Amino acid sequence: MYHMRIMTCLLLCLFLIGFSCSKGQAEEGPLKIHFIDVDQSDCIFIETPNHKHILVDAGSERYAKKVTQYLQNKGITTLDAMIITHPHHDHIGGVPSLLNSFKIKAFYMPKMTHHTKIYRTLKKSLEKKNIMIFKAKAGNNIEISRHLAIDFIGPVQGKYDNMNDYSYVLKLVYNHNSFLLMGDAGEQSEAELLFKHVNVKADVIKIGHHGADTGTTLPFLKKVNPEAAIISTGRHNYKSIPAPAVINRLRYLKIPTYRTDLLGTIVVTSDGNTISFYYGDALQYIDTLVNE
Ligand SMILES: [Zn+2]
Numbered sequence: 001m002y003h004m005r006i007m008t009c010l011l012l013c014l015f016l017i018g019f020s021c022s023k024g025q026a027e028e029g030p031l032k033i034h035f036i037d038v039d040q041s042d043c044i045f046i047e048t049p050n051h052k053h054i055l056v057d058a059g060s061e062r063y064a065k066k067v068t069q070y071l072q073n074k075g076i077t078t079l080d081a082m083i084i085t086h087p088h089h090d091h092i093g094g095v096p097s098l099l100n101s102f103k104i105k106a107f108y109m110p111k112m113t114h115h116t117k118i119y120r121t122l123k124k125s126l127e128k129k130n131i132m133i134f135k136a137k138a139g140n141n142i143e144i145s146r147h148l149a150i151d152f153i154g155p156v157q158g159k160y161d162n163m164n165d166y167s168y169v170l171k172l173v174y175n176h177n178s179f180l181l182m183g184d185a186g187e188q189s190e191a192e193l194l195f196k197h198v199n200v201k202a203d204v205i206k207i208g209h210h211g212a213d214t215g216t217t218l219p220f221l222k223k224v225n226p227e228a229a230i231i232s233t234g235r236h237n238y239k240s241i242p243a244p245a246v247i248n249r250l251r252y253l254k255i256p257t258y259r260t261d262l263l264g265t266i267v268v269t270s271d272g273n274t275i276s277f278y279y280g281d282a283l284q285y286i287d288t289l290v291n292e
Pocket of ligand 1: 041042088090209210
C-alpha cells in the first residue's frame with residue numbers, strides 16, 4: 001500500500017513535470033474556456049494557447065453525445081487531462097461514454113468513494129482502459145506552460161459531511177487573467193479557503209453548485225471580486241436553481257452574470273490580458289449584463 005502510494009506520487013510528479021516540458025511549444029491563439037450547455041450539470045472544455053485540451057467535469061450521462069460531438073467537431077481525439085471535481089452523476093455521468101471516444105492522458109478525481117451505479121460504472125470503465133486516477137489535492141498544480149497553470153486550491157480539508165464540499169476548487173491562471181472553477185463547492189469549503197487566506201481573487205468565477213444557495217456567500221464573492229460570473233445550470237429544474245438569493249448577491253456586487261440556461265454554451269477567451277465572452281452556436285459576442 002505504502003509503495004503504491006509512493007508510486008502514485010511519482011507518477012503524479014512525472015505527469016506534472018511532463019506538462020511543464022511543453023513550455024517550449026509555440027503559444028498561438030487565445031485561451032478558450034467553453035462552458036458547454038449540459039443542462040443541470042457541469043462540463044467545461046479548456047483549449048490552451050499551446051494546444052492542450054482539458055475537460056473539467058463530463059456532464060450527466062444524457063449529454064455525453066452532445067459533449068462528444070462538440071469536441072469531435074473541433075477535431076479533438078485526445079484529452080491531455082480530464083479533471084472530475086467530485087463524483088456526483090451530473091459531473092461524472094458522461095465519463096464512461098467519453099472514454100470510448102477519446103484517449104485520456106491523465107485523469108484526476110478527489111480521493112473518496114461514492115455508492116452509486118454511475119460511480120461503479122465509471123470505476124469499471126477506467127479499469128478497462130487502464131486509466132489511473134490521480135488523486136490531486138490542494139497545493140498540487142498542472143503547469144501547462146510558462147504562462148498558464150491550473151492550481152488545485154481546494155478543498156483544504158480532508159473530511160466533509162456534504163460530498164459537494166469535496167469538489168476540487170480550481171484556479172486557472174493565464175498571465176494577468178485568472179478563472180476560478182468552483183465545482184459544486186459550498187459554504188464550508190468557501191469559509192475554509194477564506195480562513196486559510198488562500199488567494200481566491202479571480203477575473204471570472206464559475207459559480208459553485210449550479211447557482212444553488214448552498215454557497216456563493218457574500219464574504220467569499222467579495223474576496224474573489226470577479227469581473228464576471230458564469231452559472232452552469234438547466235432550463236427546467238425542479239429546484240429553484242439558480243437561487244434568487246445568489247442572483248441577488250451577484251446583483252448587489254454588480255457582477256455581470258452569464259448563465260447557460262439563458263444563453264446556451266458560453267465561451268470565454270483570454271489573451272492573458274483581456275477577457276471576452278461569447279455564446280451560442282454562432283459565438284455571438286456578449287457585451288450586456290445578463291442576470292435577470
Ligand atoms: Zn453538480
